[in-house]
Amino acid sequence: MKVLKNEPLKNHTSFRVGGPASAYVIPEDADELKKLIIFLYKEKLSYRILGNGTNLLVSDEGVPGVVIELRSGLDGLELLDDRRDGSIRIQAMAGTLLSRTALYAYEHGLAGMEALRGIPGTVGGAVTMNAGAYGTEMRDVLESCEVITREGQVKTLPLEALELGYRHSIIPESGLIVLSAVFRLRKGDPEEILKEMQEYQRRRAEKQPLDKASAGSTFKRPEGHFAGQLIEESGLRGYRHNGAVVSEKHCGFIVNEGSATASDIYALIQEVRTKVLEHTGVELTPEVKMWGSF
Ligand SMILES: Cc1cc2nc3c(=O)[nH]c(=O)nc-3n(C[C@H](O)[C@H](O)[C@H](O)COP(=O)(O)OP(=O)(O)OC[C@H]3O[C@@H](n4cnc5c(N)ncnc54)[C@H](O)[C@@H]3O)c2cc1C
The missing domain is CATH 3.30.465.10 (Uridine Diphospho-n-acetylenolpyruvylglucosamine Reductase; domain 3)
Incomplete structure (x- = not known):
């Protein structure tokens, strides 16, 4: 089975950020995956599943344990x-x-x-x-x-x-x-x-800002509202934390302009949540899944 040590996850996420996975495993087919899961279960080792990494924010320190990539092996x-x-x-x-x-x-x-x-x-x-x-x-x-x-x-x-x-x-x-x-x-x-x-x-x-690195809509749609609209109403279009920016094109997207770290993106997510809550009274919840510690 293909196993990469300390593989940088920024190479596998659409935000283009994220530190290393201790072990990055690519099973070639369903059989290999099954054997791997049985092995990890017996050894009591934790793991995470990575698809195409388009809804993930991985911390700059990366994640301990095993990341199993299913994108290339299970294709058909x-x-x-x-x-x-x-x-x-x-x-x-x-x-x-x-x-x-x-x-x-x-x-x-x-x-x-x-x-x-x-x-x-x-x-x-x-x-x-x-x-x-x-x-x-x-x-x-x-x-x-x-x-x-x-x-x-x-x-x-x-x-x-x-x-x-x-x-x-x-x-x-x-x-x-x-x-x-x-x-x-x-x-x-x-x-x-x-x-x-x-x-x-x-x-x-x-x-949508499809030419920029993002994870799509950063926040879930709050009932009765649109996250992008609330963010815009709160005056946050183009608001930034270093290289992490509220997209000018669609306020519901946080984009990495190239130099952002995962911490920058996380900090911006929290600032946007605080300001939107203050301004509109609505609490935004991230749609993006977070891996590692922030
Ligand atoms: C430009 C852009 C536009 C987007 N537009 C949309 C949109 O219109 N609608 C929408 O819903 N989303 C959208 N997204 C978000 C994203 O594409 C979706 O959430 C997508 O379903 C994530 O799939 P993934 O394979 O990239 O999952 P990943 O990001 O790799 O993983 C997401 C979560 O699923 C888990 N996971 C992945 N594969 C498996 C598996 N086989 N078994 C168990 N768990 C698994 C992971 O562990 C993780 O918790 C957009 C993202 C971008 C970058």
Whole structure:
């Protein structure tokens, strides 16, 4: 199994920050992953799962223990059977990019994933976060998913068992690892599917700072509000902490202008939360997952 010692995580996160992982392991397939989990369980060693690192803020000191990267080893897509109700299913391995999965659906004339095309995570990360955009979330297309338990057992869980809510699932708290996911889609007109995907991409490019290092929306959407709007109303457009900046283009995004450290980004997150609370009375909660100590 490929194991890298003291691998800098800034090379694997979209914020482009983060210190080293003591051991960075890249299993080549599901079998290797299963053996690894059984080994770590027996040795009582802790580990973290890394998808495409697009929703992570890793501290500058890095993280002790093992980081398991699923992006390259668990990559693959398969078309499953047609169903009597007219739906068709796709199975995607956890490390497959969600964008590639949506394009695969389009190539097979399958509708349902158009709005998910622009989310830059893996299928495993997207299921874990119940990622979503423009009114579609993972729970709208997911049928079931295969997971590995802490003890190394492989199980198939139906959608209901995952308790997907707004950017939430039971996966992290249950210590599960997503191995693969089955999506239920419907036949559609390829031209229409492509047109919709392009429209969503256009809206994304128009509104979001896609040319800058970020982790997407930094904060969850507070009920009845939009985080970006509250931040803007609080006068924080362009507000900075060294190289970490509230995006001029979309206030809901904190971006790394190039020189930011994880501490800068964290400090800015806290300052924004304090100022928004003072100004609007609304408490913002980070959507971005944090690894290490801050
Ligand atoms: C420019 C940009 C735009 C974005 N737009 C959106 C958007 O529109 N909608 C949206 O919801 N998000 C968006 N995001 C955030 C991010 O892409 C999603 O949260 C995505 O689902 C994260 O997937 P990942 O593979 O990168 O996960 P990572 O960032 O690697 O991990 C996120 C969490 O999931 C866990 N995890 C990852 N894979 C697995 C697995 N196989 N099994 C168990 N746990 C796992 C990790 O341990 C971690 O806790 C955006 C990010 C960027 C940078």
